[in-house]
Amino acid sequence: MEIAELILKLDKLKTKQSDINDTWQKTGNRAFLAFMTELLPMALQAERCSIFISNPEDKNVWLQCGTAVKEKQITVPEENSIVGKVIASGQRIIDNDLKNRIGIHDVVALKTGFTAGNTLCVPVFDTNTHVTAGAIQLLNKQPPGSQFSDDDVALVEKLAHHMHINIGNIYFGQEMADITLKLGKKIELLEDRLLAQGVPL
Numbered sequence: 001m002e003i004a005e006l007i008l009k010l011d012k013l014k015t016k017q018s019d020i021n022d023t024w025q026k027t028g029n030r031a032f033l034a035f036m037t038e039l040l041p042m043a044l045q046a047e048r049c050s051i052f053i054s055n056p057e058d059k060n061v062w063l064q065c066g067t068a069v070k071e072k073q074i075t076v077p078e079e080n081s082i083v084g085k086v087i088a089s090g091q092r093i094i095d096n097d098l099k100n101r102i103g104i105h106d107v108v109a110l111k112t113g114f115t116a117g118n119t120l121c122v123p124v125f126d127t128n129t130h131v132t133a134g135a136i137q138l139l140n141k142q143p144p145g146s147q148f149s150d151d152d153v154a155l156v157e158k159l160a161h162h163m164h165i166n167i168g169n170i171y172f173g174q175e176m177a178d179i180t181l182k183l184g185k186k187i188e189l190l191e192d193r194l195l196a197q198g199v200p201l
Contacts, residue, residue, distance in 0.1 A: 003199055010190045013183055029166050034065045036163065040138060041067060044152050047140035048114065051124075051163075053170050054078070054087045054134055061087055064134070064170060069112060076104050082121050086135045092122045092157065096147040116140060120148040124160045126168035133171035136160055 033051050040049040050066030061084050063074040078084035081104040086093050096118040098105055109115045121137040136156055141148050 003194065003197060006190055006194055007199070010187060010194070013187050013190065016183060029169075030065065033163070033166055036159065037066050040136070040156070040159070044120075044138055044148075044155065045142045045146070046120075046138040046148075047142060048138070050074070050137045050139075051167065052076075052083045052087070052135045052137065053167065053174070054132060055174060057174075060084075061135070064167075068114070074108055074112070076108065080104055082119055083135050083137055086121045086123050086137075087132045090123050090125070090132045092120075092153055094118075094120050094148050094150075094153060096141075114139075117144070118148060120152055120156060122153060122156045122160050124164055124167045126171060127164055128168070131171075133164070134167040136163075 037049040037051060041047065048067035050069065051064045052061045053064050054061055059078045060075050061078055061081065062072050063069060064071060066074075076084055078088050082093055082095060084104075085091075095101075098119055099115070099117045105116045105119075116139045118141055119137060119139050120141075121135055123132045124134045124136060125131070126133045136159070138148070138152070138156065141152075
């Protein structure tokens with residue numbers, strides 16, 4: 001392929017990647033979900049809140065948004081993680097004694113520098129397909145030593161019901177993120193080829 005053709009192909013790929021990424025960012029109204037992760041800790045006196053999305057392709061659960069963390073900064077397996085168990089079972093979990101258990105939360109603590117002492121986690125269902133699209137998790141009830149209660153769960157479950165469209169849209173739109181990732185890799189390969197031939201980008 002001639003250099004001129006490579007540059008043209010690269011420009012087209014960059015435009016396509018940008019369009020897909022813009023569409024992906026609009027999916028599920030991310031601003032609303034991020035706002036909820038700010039609001040919930042205040043409403044329930046918790047230290048942190050996170051919203052996770054299930055990825056049925058690889059049986060992992062990834063972070064959409066949360067307190068002091070970035071999208072996809074945390075990915076945990078569906079097995080052996082509280083969020084994964086909630087998504088797999090469709091059942092809520094309250095664990096007020098995390099500090100005395102060894103689990104995935106310890107790995108996340110090493111990665112983020114944040115230690116979880118207790119947690120509340122509820123599933124989010126897509127009402128059209130009845131699949132568990134994601135989960136909402138709160139960490140560390142405040143003040144220290146406090147415990148999450150059934151009343152806390154009831155409130156989060158009500159919010160989860162109202163957020164199901166947003167989270168469901170992201171769950172079903174994950175293919176867009178995969179396409180963006182693949183396009184990004186193609187663009188990198190093309191740029192490397194052009195740079196190897198001494199073409200300035």
